[in-house]
Amino acid sequence: MATRLAGHVVIAGVGCTRFGDLVSTPGIAGLSLQELAAAAAREALEDAGMRGHDVGALYAGNATGQSSGLPATHTQLARWVGLNLKPGVRIDAAGSTTNVAIVMAAEAIASGAIDSALVLGVEADRSRPKGLSPYEREPIPPDLLRVWTDQSCDQAYAVPQGHDMIAACNGIVAQGYMRRYSMSAKDYDRAMFEVCRTRRLHGALNPRAVLQQRLEDEAAEHGFADPFDFWRSSLNPFASWPARRRSLATPADGASAVVLVRGEAARGLPHRSVTLRGFGTAAADVPWYTLDPTNWRHDAVAIHAAFTMAGITGADIDHLHTDDSSHILGIVAAERTGYLPYGEGLEAASAGRLRFDGDKPMSTHGGRHAFGHASSASAGSDTYEAVMQIRGRAGAAQMPSAPGLSVVATHGRSLISQVLVLEGN
Amino acid sequence: MTSIIERHYRGLAGGIMYAHRCTDCYGLTFPMTTCCDDCGSFTYEEVRLAGRGVLLFASHTTAPASHPRFVGLAPYVLSHVLLDEGIATQGVLTGVDPTPDAMEDLYERRDVLVELDVLRTADLPVIAFRIR
Ligand SMILES: [Zn+2]
Numbered sequence: 001m002a003t004r005l006a007g008h009v010v011i012a013g014v015g016c017t018r019f020g021d022l023v024s025t026p027g028i029a030g031l032s033l034q035e036l037a038a039a040a041a042r043e044a045l046e047d048a049g050m051r052g053h054d055v056g057a058l059y060a061g062n063a064t065g066q067s068s069g070l071p072a073t074h075t076q077l078a079r080w081v082g083l084n085l086k087p088g089v090r091i092d093a094a095g096s097t098t099n100v101a102i103v104m105a106a107e108a109i110a111s112g113a114i115d116s117a118l119v120l121g122v123e124a125d126r127s128r129p130k131g132l133s134p135y136e137r138e139p140i141p142p143d144l145l146r147v148w149t150d151q152s153c154d155q156a157y158a159v160p161q162g163h164d165m166i167a168a169c170n171g172i173v174a175q176g177y178m179r180r181y182s183m184s185a186k187d188y189d190r191a192m193f194e195v196c197r198t199r200r201l202h203g204a205l206n207p208r209a210v211l212q213q214r215l216e217d218e219a220a221e222h223g224f225a226d227p228f229d230f231w232r233s234s235l236n237p238f239a240s241w242p243a244r245r246r247s248l249a250t251p252a253d254g255a256s257a258v259v260l261v262r263g264e265a266a267r268g269l270p271h272r273s274v275t276l277r278g279f280g281t282a283a284a285d286v287p288w289y290t291l292d293p294t295n296w297r298h299d300a301v302a303i304h305a306a307f308t309m310a311g312i313t314g315a316d317i318d319h320l321h322t323d324d325s326s327h328i329l330g331i332v333a334a335e336r337t338g339y340l341p342y343g344e345g346l347e348a349a350s351a352g353r354l355r356f357d358g359d360k361p362m363s364t365h366g367g368r369h370a371f372g373h374a375s376s377a378s379a380g381s382d383t384y385e386a387v388m389q390i391r392g393r394a395g396a397a398q399m400p401s402a403p404g405l406s407v408v409a410t411h412g413r414s415l416i417s418q419v420l421v422l423e424g425n
Numbered sequence: 426m427t428s429i430i431e432r433h434y435r436g437l438a439g440g441i442m443y444a445h446r447c448t449d450c451y452g453l454t455f456p457m458t459t460c461c462d463d464c465g466s467f468t469y470e471e472v473r474l475a476g477r478g479v480l481l482f483a484s485h486t487t488a489p490a491s492h493p494r495f496v497g498l499a500p501y502v503l504s505h506v507l508l509d510e511g512i513a514t515q516g517v518l519t520g521v522d523p524t525p526d527a528m529e530d531l532y533e534r535r536d537v538l539v540e541l542d543v544l545r546t547a548d549l550p551v552i553a554f555r556i557r
Binding site: 142143146147156157158161162164165166167170171172174178185238240243286290291 | 456458482484485486487489490493494496501513514516517525529532544552
């Protein structure tokens with residue numbers, strides 16, 4: 001039997017900060033993580049026309065306590081977002097955190113226990129507290145970030161024995177894709193350049209993205225007339241053959257927030273509300289695939305559950321976000337949803353069809369590479385973008401025709417596959 | 426008491442890979458946990474794996490290492506292997522340079538057979554494979 005919510009739950013407000021670095025990015029440099037979280041929460045609450053005191057519960061997400069200093073995220077942040085004395089919980093589903101929290105909040109609202117909820121994700125994947133200072137921050141050494149984020153992955157066997165996320169999610173998946181569709185390494189490289197070019201275009205159009213420079217402009221800055229020569233240069237080495245560095249996520253500090261309310265409470269909003277029409281979740285640990293590295297069973301389970309609940313197929317999707325912290329994995333997931341035919345995702349990218357103004361727009365805020373990856377806030381950044389696209393308020397990267405139905409599919413290591421089906425009212 | 430995890434690493438120290446065979450559905454669970462991957466049963470017996478398989482894919486990692494244990498080794502090659510018993514697993518591949526060219530050569534080859542080659546790190550024997 002398909003899962004159903006007992007009531008109608010809508011997204012009434014969304015918020016998202018600039019993704020960047022609390023040490024050096026203009027606009028957020030110097031802020032504490034508490035203030036960054038509050039900025040996202042305030043935007044979402046004001047968007048919904050509510051104050052924290054009107055909200056029933058707080059679902060506060062954070063994945064990496066070592067960099068946030070917020071291991072008790074809910075109790076430490078409630079005062080900063082106007083939800084003092086309200087019930088809540090800290091939630092960690094890594095890169096799926098905010099969207100898993102949206103589902104949990106929706107279930108609580110549909111049950112009748114609460115009428116509304118604030119979902120909040122805040123993450124520092126670039127900076128950490130400097131010494132014992134409660135407000136000064138410093139860059140995270142690159143080797144430490146992976147040790148911390150790997151803590152969401154099998155600590156009995158895989159991590160102690162050399163598990164490497166970049167190889168497992170990029171190089172090996174890429175080779176699986178090439179083999180499955182008889183694609184040459186040369187053609188693969190060219191297509192991945194096109195995927196990155198599209199994501200960087202979207203980032204350049206988004207004032208909240210961590211990378212706001214088009215790939216072509218970055219190439220020119222380094223003296224390359226042909227951006228593909230730059231792509232193939234030593235400035236963009238293989239991180240895990242055949243996957244290059246610019247096919248990977250860019251770590252960021254960031255926060256995102258969503259206000260959910262019972263359906264009838266959404267009347268009177270100054271903007272189009274968005275219904276949570278379906279969801280699906282599936283979890284597993286490494287290895288994520290068996291014979292075929294492009295066959296992620298948890299994605300199949302989560303997509304099937306969400307689409308069955310929503311009564312949709314891939315043909316109904318107008319706008320899609322997948323976890324593209326590995327660009328090839330984002331394409332694999334898009335094909336799994338049915339949004340793109342199997343084996344045609346890279347061709348679609350090369351033809352510009354995945355651009356915001358193409359016929360199969362994907363990751364229109366720039367994705368994990370250009371918008372950035374702030375683990376527990378990343379899924380919420382996708383949901384923010386989906387809601388803004390549906391409202392027709394996504395700025396320079398607004399789709400020419402606002403989508404009626406958007407699907408957001410995220411991954412949280414290791415591995416929480418989370419799919420939301422969002423529909424404009 | 427010896428934990429299941431300790432059994433795994435003690436086995437590797439002696440060059441042996443252990444798995445659990447479910448006494449309800451006969452499914453194999455590797456690496457070993459407290460219950461069956463296939464049916465969730467908590468009853469099992471310990472069995473030895475052959476330590477041989479076929480290389481499905483391999484790619485190189487980057488430096489710095491993803492874990493302090495591998496600081497001296499990174500970059501290295503991570504292999505995706507199908508064991509003779511039908512279990513897919515991943516581990517370091519020894520004897521191959523962690524370079525894009527070497528990865529492409531390996532990708533072009535088919536039916537590369539591998540066997541267990543335990544890697545002795547400073548504090549732990551870990552699963553690795555070598556081409557046979
Ligand atoms: Zn069993």
